[in-house]
Amino acid sequence: MEYFKVRSNKGNLIKGPLIIKPKIFLDYRGYFFESWNQSEFNHIISRQVNFVQDNHSESKLGVLRGLHYQLNPKAQGKLVRCTKGEIFDVLVDIRKNSDTYGEWYGIVLNEENKLQFWIPEGFAHGFISLKESSEVQYKTNEYWDKDHERSLFWKDDELKIDWPIEDRNGKFKILINDKDANAPKLNQIEESGELL
Template structure:
């Protein structure tokens, strides 16, 4: 397994090694001891999976506030996404900055999105599925979001703003300027 720090050091790309032959392939997608050595010690308590039928589906940017903040280890198991993590830790030198990584079923890459970051993605292929581990359980009371296309974030989403498939909730999220302090660096 390869662990690559991104432009925001706390966000890490995890790339499993694939072993293939004429039958297909095998890859180990998670090993706690290696994750702890290269990323940190986190306990994953829930696995989630989502399916998006249309290209240009945007989900996010989502996060949970303390004391139910979540770290996420995201991978694409069918199709492809542009996966995005936005630093929303007040006082962070990278506050408001983001990392965007293409995750596909073929490349097997995963993105570690630590607590204190908003997370979202845009589908690049039809019938895309993602699977992700989280470090705390879902809590509707602590569920929050950030406006996915806030110009201040500078995210180059691969979809026309007018054509993006979004939930009503994601269309109404606050901008970074209106978010306030939710995490401290």
């Protein structure tokens, strides 16, 4: 298993998130890889994490989910992977005392590269499906909690997230629910004090 640190849209190293690349064993029968190992994961991130919930979603082409986060004391860390299709996965640093506050990072996750994305507490997270059907599975270290869940507007002009929202024929339609479409921008979240 290899892992890589990430740099924000401004080129700054973001403390905490990691890209994890599993060791894949290929032969004439197919492939095998270890998708989860508690001991190795805790060693890589230098802390003890206990995952309590697994989530699995299926999204059509153009479905955008996020940007989601949970307030303390229910903040979630997530270990994300795409097991079918392809997504563009994004995090935004919303840790008010972070050097990279308000900066973002995005990566393509798909069934071919089998990469996993560790997103610790303190980040808003979302993704867009780039295929007709994309399945995303992720572990969380805190249960979903309706009273603590929040959203950050995916198209906030200040964030300038470079979402890949074009296909070969031009732009494709974004499919998004009302809650995410009407989410507050970062400056509104700052004013409300709902940061991590």
